[in-house]
Amino acid sequence: MVDEDGAPGALEEAAPSPRRTRDGLVLVGPSIRARYLPGALIGLPMVSLLLAPFVAAGLEQWRDARVAAGAGGPLVRLLEPMAAQMLLGWLLLWALLALWALVPMIATHRVVLLDEAAGTVRLRRGLRTGEPVPVSEVVYAVGEAERGYEALIGIGAPERPEDQAARQWRIPNIGWDDAGFDGLRALQSAAGLRAAPPRPVLLAEARRRRRADAHQEMAQRIGMPWREEYAHDEAAFQRDFDHARRVLGGKEPPSGGGG
Incomplete structure (x- = not known):
């Protein structure tokens, strides 16, 4: 609240x-x-x-x-x-x-x-x-x-x-x-x-938090380490998440990045 x-x-x-x-x-x-x-x-x-x-x-x-x-x-x-x-x-x-x-x-x-x-x-x-x-x-x-x-x-x-x-x-x-x-x-x-801040600002922040929670749950399902930057950088999360899935599928070798 x-x-x-x-x-x-x-x-x-x-x-x-x-x-x-x-x-x-x-x-x-x-x-x-x-x-x-x-x-x-x-x-x-x-x-x-x-x-x-x-x-x-x-x-x-x-x-x-x-x-x-x-x-x-x-x-x-x-x-x-x-x-x-x-x-x-x-x-x-x-x-x-x-x-x-x-x-x-x-x-x-x-x-x-x-x-x-x-x-x-x-x-x-x-x-x-x-x-x-x-x-x-x-x-x-x-x-x-x-x-x-x-x-x-x-x-x-x-x-x-x-x-x-x-x-x-x-x-x-x-x-x-x-x-x-x-x-x-x-x-x-x-x-x-x-x-309080204006309603559009609060709604945008609430959407960002829900999206971050959903991404964190997705990362946990495949054993991907979670980084705080993912909560604010959706592109970084999507990049590392796709890499982690390809590693699990044997299509890419593991790396020291986000996967």
């Missing part, structure tokens, strides 16, 4: 660029819009397209019943082609699923509002917003840069060290996007804590 002390000094730092409300408050965490739009505009239309034939069948039955009853109207005439039934069924199902996904997201959304001018923070849960707390009472603010992890913000009274982190706020999906994570970095700076 990335803490307020940040990552190693080799990682570059940049000024946070957080998302803000219309009133200029910094959002610590992703906004509802940021979390909702990708699913509503990409995922839900695809799901609706798969289920549209069932809705179209229901629309056709409704139209047949109206025609049998002698009723007409623009909608009955519009739904005569099968393509129109499919299109309307897709749109209706998309709208229904989008609404079904939005309501619980609004009800459970949790974010911290940082007022830099007033020096306060407030926790918003759903449609409720808590009382302002002086930013000086933030004793720690930590969070992962990757999606799926939450931020932990400790609230305590500075004049009573024994009561540090008397309250803890949990902000889900702090690593959802760069702007949401920059909100955490802005809070760290406002609270006098050292801001």
Whole structure:
């Protein structure tokens, strides 16, 4: 977990660029819009397209019943082609699923509002917003840069060290996007804590570490000695790894190199 002390000094730092409300408050965490739009505009239309034939069948039955009853109207005439039934069924199902996904997201959304001018923070849960707390009472603010992890913000009274982190706020999906994570970095700076590096830098470092771990496991499987330089030089690892495999296969003689 990335803490307020940040990552190693080799990682570059940049000024946070957080998302803000219309009133200029910094959002610590992703906004509802940021979390909702990708699913509503990409995922839900695809799901609706798969289920549209069932809705179209229901629309056709409704139209047949109206025609049998002698009723007409623009909608009955519009739904005569099968393509129109499919299109309307897709749109209706998309709208229904989008609404079904939005309501619980609004009800459970949790974010911290940082007022830099007033020096306060407030926790918003759903449609409720808590009382302002002086930013000086933030004793720690930590969070992962990757999606799926939450931020932990400790609230305590500075004049009573024994009561540090008397309250803890949990902000889900702090690593959802760069702007949401920059909100955490802005809070760290406002609270006098050292801001973590930017999210892209942390993600790149995490990918490098995972790649190095995978390479080390591959080297262990063939008995290849591991060198620290391999963690930062993928080309060197690949060269020595290929050589070690050729040695094991009898295609090359052993050498005093990396094999």
